[in-house]
Amino acid sequence: GTYSGLQNIDHRSNIIATMPAEDKQSPWESDGPILISLVVSTDPENYENAEIIGDVQQRIVDWADASLVEMKNSTDDENLRVFSFSAFQYEQNANIGKEIGILTSLALLFLTVLLYIKFRSVRDTAYVIGLTILAIAATYGAAGIFRLTFNAAMNSIPILLLAIGVDYGIHVVTRIREVMQDIERNNPQGRTTLKDFDNELRLKAIRSGAVLTSAALVIAIFTDMVGFLSFRLSSQMFLVNFGTVIALGLFAIYVLSISLLPALMTALPSKALPLEKSGAMNETKLTNAIGQMAEHKPALVILVALVLSLPMAYGMSSLEVGFDTVDQFDDSLEVVQDFLMIAEEFQSSPTPLYVVLEGNILSAEGVLAYNIAIETLSNTEGVTGVPTGLWDTLESERGKNSVLDNLLSNLTTSEGFDQLEAYLLENSSGRDLVDLLLYTDGQQTIISFQANTLDWQATVDFEEALSESLEDASSSVEGTFSMELSGRALILAQISADVAISAITSTAIVAFTILFVLIVIQFVRTQSITQAVLRGGVIWIPLITVVMWVYGIMGLAGYQLNSQTVTIGALALGLGVDYAVHYVIRLEEEVEMHPQKTVAQWTSKTTATTGRAMLGAAISTAGGFAILNLSGLLPLRLFGQVFIVAISLAMVSSVTLLPTLYGPFLRHDAKQLLADETEQE
CATH class of the missing domain: 1.20.1640.10 (Multidrug efflux transporter AcrB transmembrane domain)
Structure with a gap:
């Protein structure tokens, strides 16, 4: 009973699993570090006054920090470290937000100076920069209204919108000034500065410049929006949200560039800037x-x-897709350094990988399928530590639970398995034991394990090889069983594949949309299909x-x-x-x-x-x-x-x-x- 169950636990493997990967062959010569893992729930329902995952992460971070202080005080060991994935995400996201704020501010300063050098007018510079900032604010507001989730792919959005907004603004203002120069050149009246034009001529120049510019801008903005909205075809939500937010931002910038910008230039008088300094138009x-x-x-x-x-x-x-985990983080953060150390020293993924075993789990065949899955993982190169799951948990708990011990001792008949199933699925004490491991209908369980998943391509190769082995293993078990791989690192690998598909899809859609638009424009102008196709193609x-x-x-x-x-x-x-x-x-x-x-x-x-x-x-x-x-x-x-x-x-x-x-x-x-x-x- 209890003692035989304890003897079945492989304590040696569990101890060796806490050592660095290179020390596992000679554990007695290991000089550390040692990794001790705990499983902590991140379900907000298990915490009071926690409504979202961010609240849970904050509490786990606080608990981990307090635990580290307590352990250092009780052991006098200042080399102790505590790593939690909640702290990792929390601090990484906070750092990214801080960094983007700094970079956006630097970009804003740089573009403001550049615009002033280009325009030589504080007023026109303020128009373009102010409207671009307004467009960015409108973009974020619309994203909130549509409940779009922000992610790492969106870090460049503020700078991208700033740069494109300034780009559009330069075209509009420069063309308006060019029209004013042409008016004076074609009808000399001694006007030497922008302020010398009367309201009627200034309004004519602004309207003409805005109209001439808007034709090109509307094509650019339409094709850009189509391209970014094509990301909605992706199966990855981060690309869907990214494309939608960018499309909203570009539309806001376009509308403000051809409407509010000319309106501001019309409402307020121009600066007394000499025409020759308002923009060089001479040939060189x-x-x-x-x-x-x-x-x-x-x-x-x-x-x-x-x-x-x-x-x-x-x-x-030779271009490849790359989504290597290590490249996504700022290694100046201590928590990131801990993560990299764990991944490199212990050859472990930041979160466990899983084999999802489906079938009649609480049966003799289910036990056999479980053991075959464990054996397959243990024999797979790249798997580190000891795979654990439902039956390992039950064996380790039977020494503290006499009811469970008796049930496990009677698994020689189908009735014994039925009794165990009733205890684990219908009894509150039994359910608490396997809540995180066994689905409520008893038809699905998970086996957790670790593997080195920092390199994206290696993860893909590992997933393909192990999936094939698990498929062969499941077919060898009597009954209907399936074994599927899952885990955060494997999801990232799938994202990488989808990134490649999305890149091709978005580029192709934009390319052929542009071709179609160019052909339509040329047909309207030439009224000839042949000329339209030839010109658009060129x-x-x-x-x-x-x-x-x-x-x-x-x-x-x-x-x-x-x-x-x-x-x-x-x-x-x-x-x-x-x-x-x-x-x-x-x-x-x-x-x-x-x-x-x-x-x-x-x-x-x-x-x-x-x-x-x-x-x-x-x-x-x-x-x-x-x-x-x-x-x-x-x-x-x-x-x-x-x-x-x-x-x-x-x-x-x-x-x-x-x-x-x-x-x-x-x-x-x-x-x-x-x-x-x-x-x-």
Whole structure:
């Protein structure tokens, strides 16, 4: 009875399981540390006045800290440490919140200074920054209304919205100032500053600039929103919420940029800023060189793009998904250091892994299935410690419970198992013993074990091999039994796979949405399906090239797709189409105003005006994301670096490859306009 049950407990294995992994072969030579594990419930129902998991985590943290002080006082051992997963999550989340606040403040300061240098006006700088902050506040408010849960993937949202808001603001303000310069240039009245324009002309310039800019912005914002909302197709809720919040933020920024920003500029008088200092619009040697290249060296530009694409294609093929646990944490925190020590020294996962055994658990066949599952785990490379579950718990408790001891001693017949089942499922004392291990119908139990799950790829390989072994083991048991793996680390591995799928899905949806929108725009303009498809496709090619280059550089540099960089394809396309549409619309405007000129002249003028605004927007956006390099979290740093590359490539592609490819259509439009003018004469 009691004594035979105690003798069946493998005390040696339980003791060795507390030692570091490398000491288990020679336990007598171990010099520590020793790991003692306790299971603590995190169900709010088990705590008074605890409504959410955060309340429970706070209480566990307080209890663990108090216990550590008590143990140190009673043992005089200052090397004692207490680790709890509640403390780990609590402190990690608090640190992330603090860090994002600091990084957002730095980005806000940097962008404010950059905008002032660009605008040379405190008023216009305050308009753009203020409206962007208002849009961010509206985004968080809407997220709260829709009860969207914030997660680690959302850490970059404030900086992303700041950068894009400033980007849109630069386009709007710069274009309005350009229209005012054109008014004075075409009808000289001695107006030397922005303040010299009367209200009627200022209102005309603001309306014209806002309308001209909104065409490109609406395309960019629509495609961006479609891309981010495509994350709602993901099975991972953190990606669903992330995409929804970003879409809400972009919509808020767009609405404020084309409505409230022009309204503020209309309501309040402009600063007496000299026109020549309100924004450089003059052509330079560089803009002329870009124009000459677009007209006279298109083959060379295309050849260079193709040559650069070859190594990028190789880089794309080597790009991998990475969701390694160790990369998600800030190792400057003591609790994170404890976590890493446990994972490395003891080869343990931060939370247990589980085998979920389903079938008639409280039967002779159930005991056999349980033992086979334990044996399978014990024989699997990578499993550390001693797997434990229902029957181990019952054996360890029988020495303190005479009723249980008698029941376990009579498991030689089916009636004995029926009596044990009635005690464990219907008796309150019996239920308390197995509440966390046995489901209320007696058809499901869990076996907990530990394994090293820091490396994402190793976890995937481990899960595949063990799942196959468990499937074979369950088929060897008489009766209907199943053995499935579960656990937090395995869920993270599944997330990694879904991250890859979401990256491909979102990028593909955005890409083809952009192509469709570009074709529709060109059809409205040309009233020709053939011209619409050709023109839309030509504008689309540089955008896809940029995405390929971005992913290629990530692959060549050893970067991985994770919860942050998964969005880079959609973002690169969104910003790329913003730049491309701004640039193409301005090229077409130049052709309409000066059909007698050449591709080189149209390109040079467009680059000198719209290109400058694009450069300012690119610098501000890249600068905002450069702040992420100060983060203590590797995924955020990588996201900032990759986004800078994406913005730079989108900018360069728009002013070099795009006018080269679009040149024949510009000549066609100019020829048509000149023919129409000749007929009218």
